[in-house]
Amino acid sequence: MNRGGYLVRRLASALATVAAAAVINFVLFRAAPGDAATQYQMCRTCSAEFRDYLRAELGLDRPLLEQFWLYVSALLRGDLGHSFQTRRPVWDELAGPLANTLPMVGLGLAFGLALGLVIGVVAAWRRGTAADWAPLSASMFLSVLPIQWIGLMLLLLFGGMLPTGGISDPYLRFSDPSWWQVLGDRLEHLALPSLAIGLAWCGSWALIARSALVGALGEDYILTARAKGLTSWRIVRRYALPNSLLPITTLIFLTFGYIVAGSLLVETVFSYPGIGLALYQAVQNRDYAVLQGGFLLLTAAIVVANLLADLLYLKLDPRIRT
DSSP: OOHHHHHHHHHHHHHHHHHHHHHHHHHHHHHSSSOHHHHOGGGSSOOHHHHHHHHHHHTTTSOHHHHHHHHHHHHHTTOOOBOTTTOSBHHHHHHHHHHHHHHHHHHHHHHHHHHHHHHHHHHHHTTTSHHHHHHHHHHHHHHHSOHHHHHHHHHHHHTTTSOOSSSSOTTGGGGOOOHHHHHHHHHHHHHHHHHHHHHHHHHHHHHHHHHHHHHHHTSHHHHHHHHTTOOHHHHIIIIITGGGHHHHHHHHHHHHHHHHHTHHHHHHHTTOOSHHHHHHHHHHHTOHHHHHHHHHHHHHHHHHHHHHHHHHHHHHOHHHHO
8 A cells, every 4th residue: 555645545534524524513503593692691681682783793694604604714714713702712712621621631541541451451361261351341331331420420439538520629729839739639630530531431442452462362473482481471461462552552542532522521520621511611602603613623633533543553554554
């Protein structure tokens, strides 16, 4: 396979997906009943004349084709528009929540990956025993549960030991905290949302890790290592695991985008001020600009993660380059 042609096809597919998502975002949010004028806080009890004036100010009285043209033109300039509620640029509205979401997702990804790898490695190493099916079944059971239910159970179990909402202690800044105290407080508030994400995804990583390791353990070089008298654990650690990391590494990139996109439920359960909670509030307010910008960014995150996974496969798997 020609490397240049492969890259061009993948990049073209990524751009086409983002373009299609931009069109779908525009159409779907305007197809929903109501608009920003009817949901505007100052317009809940206002007159019909003032609603019409507000629609004109927000550009909602223009034909849909004209609205779409203005929307696409702004996107091509890198302008996501202004929030209908606050009149601030959408970039400013989403930058803070996105900066809060990424550490939560990163910590949840690290925890779920570590737990999934441990379960997968042990299951492959002790294949056919209780150490294989018991932890693997438990992790897969967690993976099919709704992530918001996992979050609610964590609130019930650990609500008295760890913070159940927010991103920081509002009273901490009055005590002149050190850098370590601020970091510790932030980690405490990240613990439960990140744990919910990790538990929801560890089963998928455990299953992939076990499958890749079982396949690697059947290769000829493993039989050679066993003939040399190496222990089973040493064979797994030194030979099988390094050669089975390709599907595991690829899955990390593939799931990262979906975890970011799926953070809405987690952030809603824990009242965590991330991009998911910001989009939930935008849905309630019919804030089209924030919704379009937020979902476009989430779509772009998924597309970029998939593109990086494809490029990683191209780098690590020589069969694609031949």
